[in-house]
Amino acid sequence: MNYIQQDFSVQFSYKVFFTEFLFSLENRLFNDLLESVHEEGIMRKILFVIDENITIHFPKLGEQIDTYFKDNPYVKLVPEKVIVAGGEIAKNEERFLTTIIDAVNEHGIDRHSYIVGIGGGSVLDLTGYAAAISHRGIKLIRVATTVLSQDDSGVGVKNGVNYKGKKNFLGTFVPPFAVFNDYHFLTTLSDRDWVSGISEAIKVALIKDAAFFDWLEQHAEQLANRDKEATQYMIKRCAELHMDHIAGGDPFEFGSSRPLDFGHWSAHKLEQITDFKVLHGEAVAMGIALDTVYSNLVGSLSETETNRVITLLKTIGLPLSHEYMNLTSADDPIFAGLREFQEHLGGRLTIMLLKSIGTGYEVHELDAQLIMKASQILRNAQESPNQQKQPLSC
Amino acid sequence: MNYIQQDFSVQFSYKVFFTEFLFSLENRLFNDLLESVHEEGIMRKILFVIDENITIHFPKLGEQIDTYFKDNPYVKLVPEKVIVAGGEIAKNEERFLTTIIDAVNEHGIDRHSYIVGIGGGSVLDLTGYAAAISHRGIKLIRVATTVLSQDDSGVGVKNGVNYKGKKNFLGTFVPPFAVFNDYHFLTTLSDRDWVSGISEAIKVALIKDAAFFDWLEQHAEQLANRDKEATQYMIKRCAELHMDHIAGGDPFEFGSSRPLDFGHWSAHKLEQITDFKVLHGEAVAMGIALDTVYSNLVGSLSETETNRVITLLKTIGLPLSHEYMNLTSADDPIFAGLREFQEHLGGRLTIMLLKSIGTGYEVHELDAQLIMKASQILRNAQESPNQQKQPLSC
Numbered sequence: 142m143n144y145i146q147q148d149f150s151v152q153f154s155y156k157v158f159f160t161e162f163l164f165s166l167e168n169r170l171f172n173d174l175l176e177s178v179h180e181e182g183i184m185r186k187i188l189f190v191i192d193e194n195i196t197i198h199f200p201k202l203g204e205q206i207d208t209y210f211k212d213n214p215y216v217k218l219v220p221e222k223v224i225v226a227g228g229e230i231a232k233n234e235e236r237f238l239t240t241i242i243d244a245v246n247e248h249g250i251d252r253h254s255y256i257v258g259i260g261g262g263s264v265l266d267l268t269g270y271a272a273a274i275s276h277r278g279i280k281l282i283r284v285a286t287t288v289l290s291q292d293d294s295g296v297g298v299k300n301g302v303n304y305k306g307k308k309n310f311l312g313t314f315v316p317p318f319a320v321f322n323d324y325h326f327l328t329t330l331s332d333r334d335w336v337s338g339i340s341e342a343i344k345v346a347l348i349k350d351a352a353f354f355d356w357l358e359q360h361a362e363q364l365a366n367r368d369k370e371a372t373q374y375m376i377k378r379c380a381e382l383h384m385d386h387i388a389g390g391d392p393f394e395f396g397s398s399r400p401l402d403f404g405h406w407s408a409h410k411l412e413q414i415t416d417f418k419v420l421h422g423e424a425v426a427m428g429i430a431l432d433t434v435y436s437n438l439v440g441s442l443s444e445t446e447t448n449r450v451i452t453l454l455k456t457i458g459l460p461l462s463h464e465y466m467n468l469t470s471a472d473d474p475i476f477a478g479l480r481e482f483q484e485h486l487g488g489r490l491t492i493m494l495l496k497s498i499g500t501g502y503e504v505h506e507l508d509a510q511l512i513m514k515a516s517q518i519l520r521n522a523q524e525s526p527n528q529q530k531q532p533l534s535c
Numbered sequence: 536m537n538y539i540q541q542d543f544s545v546q547f548s549y550k551v552f553f554t555e556f557l558f559s560l561e562n563r564l565f566n567d568l569l570e571s572v573h574e575e576g577i578m579r580k581i582l583f584v585i586d587e588n589i590t591i592h593f594p595k596l597g598e599q600i601d602t603y604f605k606d607n608p609y610v611k612l613v614p615e616k617v618i619v620a621g622g623e624i625a626k627n628e629e630r631f632l633t634t635i636i637d638a639v640n641e642h643g644i645d646r647h648s649y650i651v652g653i654g655g656g657s658v659l660d661l662t663g664y665a666a667a668i669s670h671r672g673i674k675l676i677r678v679a680t681t682v683l684s685q686d687d688s689g690v691g692v693k694n695g696v697n698y699k700g701k702k703n704f705l706g707t708f709v710p711p712f713a714v715f716n717d718y719h720f721l722t723t724l725s726d727r728d729w730v731s732g733i734s735e736a737i738k739v740a741l742i743k744d745a746a747f748f749d750w751l752e753q754h755a756e757q758l759a760n761r762d763k764e765a766t767q768y769m770i771k772r773c774a775e776l777h778m779d780h781i782a783g784g785d786p787f788e789f790g791s792s793r794p795l796d797f798g799h800w801s802a803h804k805l806e807q808i809t810d811f812k813v814l815h816g817e818a819v820a821m822g823i824a825l826d827t828v829y830s831n832l833v834g835s836l837s838e839t840e841t842n843r844v845i846t847l848l849k850t851i852g853l854p855l856s857h858e859y860m861n862l863t864s865a866d867d868p869i870f871a872g873l874r875e876f877q878e879h880l881g882g883r884l885t886i887m888l889l890k891s892i893g894t895g896y897e898v899h900e901l902d903a904q905l906i907m908k909a910s911q912i913l914r915n916a917q918e919s920p921n922q923q924k925q926p927l928s929c
Contacts, residue, residue, distance in 0.1 A: 142552070142564070143552065143553040143554065143771075144550045144551060144552045144553065145550065145551045145690075145771070145774060145775055145778055146548070146550055147547075147548065147549050147550070147551065147690075147710070147778050147781070147782060148546070148547070148548045148782065149546075149547055149781065149782040149783075149786050150544045150545060150546045150547065151544060151545050151547070151786055151787055152542070152543075152544045153541075153542070153543055153544065153545070154540070154541065154542045155541050156538045156539065156540055156541070157538060157539045157541065158536070158537065158538045159537040159538065160537065170536070180883075182883070183883055242698070242705070246698070246699060246701070246704065249878050251877070251878045252788075253791065273707065274668065274705050274706065274707060275704070275705065276703075276704065276706075276878075277693065277695065277703070277706045277707055277708055277788070278707065278708065278787070296539075296541075299671065301671065304636070304640070305640060307640070309670075309671070310640065310669070310670065311636070311668050311669065312668065312670075312671045313667065313668060313671055313672065313707055313709075314671055314672065315707075316541070377537075377539070380539060381539055384539055384541050387541070387543065388541060388542065388543040389543075392543050392545055393545055393672070394646075394671070397647065483645070484643050484645045484670075489574075489576070489577055
């Protein structure tokens with residue numbers, strides 16, 4: 142056979158920094174990062190894309206950024222900030238993507254310039270996608286401003302936007318140049334946004350780290366009450382577990398397995414059919430609950446551990462059920478989520494279930510009757526007070 | 536400092552096959568590739584995107600593909616073929632991109648399905664980009680049908696489309712799953728398309744391989760006369776040199792250096808200002824000629840070797856000059872190519888020049904006066920007969 146074999150590997154490295162007041166003049170972290178990669182005689186440009194919600198809660202942010210980068214020896218700040226809507230709308234409407242790409246064009250942002258996204262997960266996904274496809278990849282710096290983006294989506298290698306209502310239909314795998322998790326941005330979050338960011342920590346603990354799950358149980362009330370120290374620990378440990386998983390496994394997901402999507406097959410669909418009125422973290426909490434109870438029903442997870450998961454979700458203040466999660470027929474729209482999950486991943490349907498707290502295992506089919514049964518158990522659990530160490534009844 | 540360090544590497548592998556009559560039933564190459572990656576119980580989909588020019592010259596191709604994949608045990612063929620315009624228009628008009636993405640959506644093409652692009656460089660660039668951004672990357676198989684795509688663009692890791700008239704403004708670095716170079720597709724090329732594909736071979740010989748340059752000189756007339764054996768050797772050696780460069784260096788071009796773009800700063804601009812009436816390979820020939828003579832004018836390349844390059848280009852039938860390459864002022868539009876080249880690459884302007892045939896070196900600025908002088912030398916050389924071993928006069 143007449144062929145040429147091509148083989149090479151590409152090395153990726155980045156740091157996720159944990160800080161506060163990133164753009165105050167006393168905080169030299171951002172400046173020091175730019176200094177560390179500076180090349181003599183080269184002035185790179187830096188363009189900011191900011192979540193509209195952040196500009197409302199931090200009206201002086203633009204000014205602070207201007208002051209921070211004034212006369213900076215390493216970068217030339219593009220004065221115009223690109224403001225995009227916060228939340229899923231940023232990924233749903235093409236005009237936001239076009240606005241960023243047009244700014245790249247207009248301001249002559251090259252591949253060695255920086256695009257900085259400041260915002261929640263959706264804005265970071267959008268900004269990352271725009272950066273990834275412009276000039277075959279501009280350096281992306283993420284400033285994550287929600288619990289969810291600081292502990293999960295903001296620290297990873299994915300980006301994307303929705304297309305014709307399908308979540309992340311367009312996107313790429315491209316690691317960021319750096320990530321800054323600034324705790325101060327979290328302080329203006331609504332309780333609902335705050336709490337919903339905790340579900341990804343519970344998820345990753347369930348599939349990867351029993352000790353972290355114990356810790357979450359012990360600090361559940363502090364987390365629900367927005368205790369700073371507990372939240373900072375939770376975010377860092379959650380980010381670390383996500384990052385370890387990415388580095389240790391299949392970073393660009395060439396295989397069909399996707400353990401970090403535990404609980405996500407129904408969650409993605411629930412977000413979509415509620416037009417994203419259910420937040421991602423809330424949907425994930427319900428998805429985790431469903432697949433946990435299902436794991437119990439198929440006999441792989443003990444009732445004690447199942448109850449611990451349900452109790453933790455409730456103590457944190459996360460929902461267990463929703464009218465669309467009241468599954469009574471295989472025609473319920475949530476079940477389309479299984480097909481779409483398989484389509485997005487490709488290959489065989491691969492779903493993570495739980496063997497014990499901290500240990501997952503993969504299956505390739507789910508029993509619709511048992512999923513419906515799990516959904517009914519959760520409807521009851523949602524309404525009843527916490528019954529720690531009581532068996533689930535159905 | 537409080538941070539998490541992330542480090543990982545990703546391995547990429549693919550084969551570039553050289554064959555003929557890829558879709559004849561006797562040719563099992565494509566089938567065998569699919570078999571080699573087959574997983575029990577999984578039927579992957581396969582979607583074809585075909586260059587309109589190919590459908591004109593090979594009107595039975597669609598039928599052949601249908602026959603080839605009928606009852607194939609490894610893939611399920613999507614019967615509808617996506618036909619896109621051949622040439623730069625495929626990359627210029629967004630509707631072609633949208634058509635492919637909509638077909639991915641409509642036919643439920645997942646990440647482990649295949650998209651096969653059949654066509655010249657532009658169609659492969661477009662198809663590769665659509666595949667790269669759909670579901671964060673669908674497996675791409677390229678069937679390159681021009682000399683240029685078989686020896687250069689089709690075997691590499693880039694894809695892209697144009698945006699607001701800027702070449703490859705949108706794109707990514709994503710290796711293909713496999714490449715098939717089918718010689719039979721070349722047979723219907725016009726002489727102009729054929730010859731223009733040879734300039735990338737001359738380019739890569741000039742910067743990488745003096746022995747290959749000698750070979751090109753010795754076979755110049757055979758190549759110009761479309762001799763099969765000579766062309767096949769040229770394509771394979773050229774592809775190999777490009778692939779070695781990618782694997783050995785900086786595959787995703789994180790740095791500013793881009794030696795394979797020798798002669799391309801003016802070429803890209805010339806294509807654009809002539810609305811792509813000048814073919815890429817023709818523009819590259821003129822760009823090579825310009826930077827070769829410039830290398831001589833700055834004293835790095837001998838006159839003998841400079842003359843050898845000019846003579847080879849002329850013998851092959853490649854152009855040396857063009858009315859827009861008649862440079863007499865720093866305001867000539869070609870000079871904007873230098874700025875755009877720097878913008879696309881980012882960082883410092885980095886241009887490859889020649890030290891000798893087979894050996895390049897990089898500079899970070901060019902002298903506009905000497906570029907103009909080189910352009911005038913080439914205008915004269917274009918008009919005069921080949922003067923092998925005569926000194927260039929200016």
